[in-house]
Amino acid sequence: MPDDTRHASRVTRHDTLSPITHHSSRIPYFPGCALKDQARAFERSAQLAMQALGWELFELPRWNCCGTVYSLASDDLMRHLGPVRNLVRAQELGEGRLVALCAMCYNTLARSSRFVEADPERLRRINAFMDEEPDYRGGVEVVHLLQLLRDEVGYGEIEAKVAxxxxxxxxxxxxxxxxxxxxxxxxxxxxxxxxxxxxxxxxxxxxxxxxxxxxxxxxxxxxxxxxxxxxxxxxxxxxxxxxxxxxxxxxxxxxxxxxxxxxxxxxxxxxxxxxxxxxxxxxxxxxxxxxxxxxxxxxxxxxxxxxxxxx
CATH class of the missing domain: 3.40.50.11810 (Rossmann fold)
Structure with a gap:
């Protein structure tokens, strides 16, 4: 294993950013619309890279468009329905986290998660709107792939596997x-x-x-x-x-x-x-x-x- 001391400041610095604490090497990811079209290279290379690191990214079943971040420009609860439905999909899998590759999808999902979980009344109302879906109980952590690589895989492990x-x-x-x-x-x-x-x-x-x-x-x-x-x-x-x-x-x-x-x-x-x-x-x-x-x-x-x- 190569010396990882040059990354020590990075680990210390992110103690305040709630680093990931899970330790499963199989994790669902939210692809979003672009990765199925113009950004196919992004999805393909992410899956292959994680496979080389000993991880499996598997596609979230029955996902829908996140709605993009611009749909969250107001506090209208209805605008959070699309993102929260994707959190319900992760919850149905029994997963406590969901990885996003696209920066905009990550931002939308993470903000919606925080928005509805910050207020029990919001969560109650969003579940009432989604009357054909299981209730979202909260607690699904939305993480970006870069966070996963930094906080859980680790730069030292990545460096050791560079071919x-x-x-x-x-x-x-x-x-x-x-x-x-x-x-x-x-x-x-x-x-x-x-x-x-x-x-x-x-x-x-x-x-x-x-x-x-x-x-x-x-x-x-x-x-x-x-x-x-x-x-x-x-x-x-x-x-x-x-x-x-x-x-x-x-x-x-x-x-x-x-x-x-x-x-x-x-x-x-x-x-x-x-x-x-x-x-x-x-x-x-x-x-x-x-x-x-x-x-x-x-x-x-x-x-x-x-x-x-x-x-």
Whole structure:
């Protein structure tokens, strides 16, 4: 086992963030809509990576769309029905937790869980609305895959299982909004997150910090006001490029789409491929690159990876 002392500050720091305390290597995950369509590479690489780590992610039966975080813009209890139904599905399995891969799905499910459990009257009313569902009793913990990797699998264990070091690959971790805010459901310090940097370091990669790593990509403004998304993406990508990034890694399908689609490519610069962090994780753990869906991305990261003889 490699020395894990360089990760000690990470463990101490997250004592205040309620680290996961379960110890089962089989866990249900909520895929959400995007992972069944444009983000298929995210789902595939996550499953393969966790399998390489000795874990099984199994799909939550009868899941429904989380409704996306924007449905929670008001305190209207009805807007929480969709997310809570997914918590009922986990409860039916006898599971005390549910893993989300998509940052937006995680945010929506976690906020709804906290919202209804904070007030017994809310919980009673939501169960009354769901008259054809079993009552939700509360207590299902919603966790993001990055939390599971940090708090339960452990960076030392991941590093010990690296079969193909990503040494020399400069990767800019992009958090966006939904992993870190609001603070009560954030998986890390919103002002100075490190969870992806630590994960990338355990894979041998060189994490590239840049100022815009936790700023909004423009989200759904890409549809209604694309000029806003283009401006945001240009700032984010330019910042990552100036910091020396060769790749950008994210956990949000919408961020991934926006960062790829709205890059302003000029003769002064070349595009930066935007990958899911799970693709790099699986690659480092020895999963063949042709199984990780790199070909499904609009900007191909394989030229960068092939220079390092990784694919």
């Amino acid at each position: 193909r070091s990503l040494e020399g690959v400069r990767v800019a971790p992009y958090y966006g909004c939904m992993l870190l805010r609001p603070r009560e459901v954030g998986i890390d310090d919103p002002d100075s997150p490190e969870v992806m940097e630590e994960l990338l370091s355990s894979l041998g990669a060189e994490p590239v910090e840049f100022p815009q790593r936790a700023e909004c990509c423009g989200a759904y403004q890409a549809v209604s006001r694309p000029e806003i998304a283009r401006g945001r993406v240009q700032e984010i990508v330019s910042s990552a490029r100036r910091a020396g990034a060769e790749l950008i890694a994210t956990s949000c399908p919408l961020c991934q789409f926006n960062l790829e689609t709205h890059q302003n490519v000029t003769h002064h610069s070349s595009p930066i491929a935007v990958v899911y962090f799970t693709q790099l994780l699986a690659l480092a753990l020895g999963v063949p690159g042709d199984q990780l869906g790199f070909e499904l991305l609009r900007l191909d990261p394989r030229p960068v990876l092939s220079k390092k003889e990784l694919v």
